[in-house]
């Protein structure tokens with residue numbers, strides 16, 4: 001920290017509360033950040049305020065989100081850990097894509113993706129990694145079991161930790177340091193250092209230093225990219241909907257594809273859906289925003305009989321609420337009769353039916369027939385959607401409209417009730 005605070009008070013004269021407040025202020029107003037837009041700056045301040053409130057044990061607007069993503073951005077971008085460890089352009093691309101497409105309040109940066117080239121150059125021995133003892137798409141590094149510090153050396157470590165690391169531990173665990181074993185200890189040395197310096201004339205010691213110089217240069221290249229990614233994360237603002245559409249939805253669709261091709265089984269499908277539901281539960285309050293406004297229309301929403309898929313339907317409901325509709329979400333596996341009862345009880349303007357299975361799509365048709373039988377068809381507009389449903393199917397069964405996704409569902413709902421969006 002600098003010597004003085006923003007009000008000119010000296011750091012050493014401040015109480016711990018003042019120091020903490022000063023740190024918060026600097027966090028809120030970071031130096032050297034060129035926000036890409038006023039919106040990004042606003043988002044940044046909102047996020048930092050969220051953390052500050054949590055730290056102060058005050059109530060934030062919502063729980064701050066930190067995603068412990070580890071190496072997932074590499075795979076999300078279509079690559080693998082080896083690619084991002086060895087190719088800094090790939091690392092930059094994957095992490096920036098992740099920052100742009102996921103909504104987080106805080107970002108861990110890319111510094112845990114260690115540079116493969118540097119590790120190769122110094123011959124790091126304690127771990128294996130993809131491209132160095134492990135297959136290319138191994139999801140993580142692997143510890144190499146070994147006794148790197150035998151018990152009889154503990155006293156040496158305690159007596160002189162720097163000497164121990166330089167002459168014992170590093171030569172054992174990093175090939176490039178191997179020749180340092182024969183260096184004399186530096187701690188007892190006094191007076192003119194000629195004898196000590198003469199050790200560095202030995203060819204193997206010189207070679208070791210040459211390797212470290214080159215590895216250091218390579219590490220600087222990597223660090224430049226890591227810093228650039230961190231800076232970009234600071235400069236950027238993210239919007240929630242693109243996080244859901246390009247992030248979560250793309251992810252769950254991939255799960256669906258893997259399930260269809262037989263690579264994933266039901267447990268993976270369930271885990272994927274649970275992850276998406278949990279993520280949506282976090283994002284939803286922020287997407288819904290301020291609800292204290294006039295109701296534009298009333299919508300009864302549900303998933304049809306025989307169908308348990310709820311995520312898309314819930315997302316549609318969230319977006320409708322966010323746009324001023326009052327939504328009566330009746331849940332999943334609802335019969336045509338249950339939809340009709342809800343329409344009547346809630347005097348709905350629109351009834352929305354979601355179907356995700358080709359086998360349950362026909363329940364949407366049944367709903368329309370049941371509404372007719374109940375003499376409600378003229379009083380309520382019918383909107384249908386879900387992955388297998390199409391515009392032509394909607395027209396064929398006599399629905400008033402079809403929407404492909406949650407955003408078009410909102411547009412459609414406004415059109416159906418003849419209200420301006």
Ligand code: B1M
Nearest residue numbers: 256260273308310311312352354357358385386387405406
């Ligand atoms: Co199931 N499932 N599933 N599943 N599941 C699909 C739909 C499937 C395509 C996967 C596949 O094989 N590729 C396949 C259907 C094949 C078919 O019918 N042709 C399938 C199957 C076969 C099954 C089971 C039969 C599996 C089994 O048991 N052997 C079983 C059926 C259970 C049942 O319903 N009776 C089943 C079960 C499940 C889980 C329970 C494990 C889970 C759902 C968990 C839950 O919802 N709580 C699940 C999931 C997650 C999927 C996939 C992977 C993802 C669905 C999803 O949530 N998408 C799905 C594959 C896929 O769709 N690619 C699949 C994300 C969501 C945001 O998108 O739901 O499309 P979506 O909603 C979008 C739009 O469609 C639209 O807006 C939403 C937002 O953009 N929209 C509307 C949706 N409803 C709308 C309503 C509107 C307007 C727009 O107006 C009213």
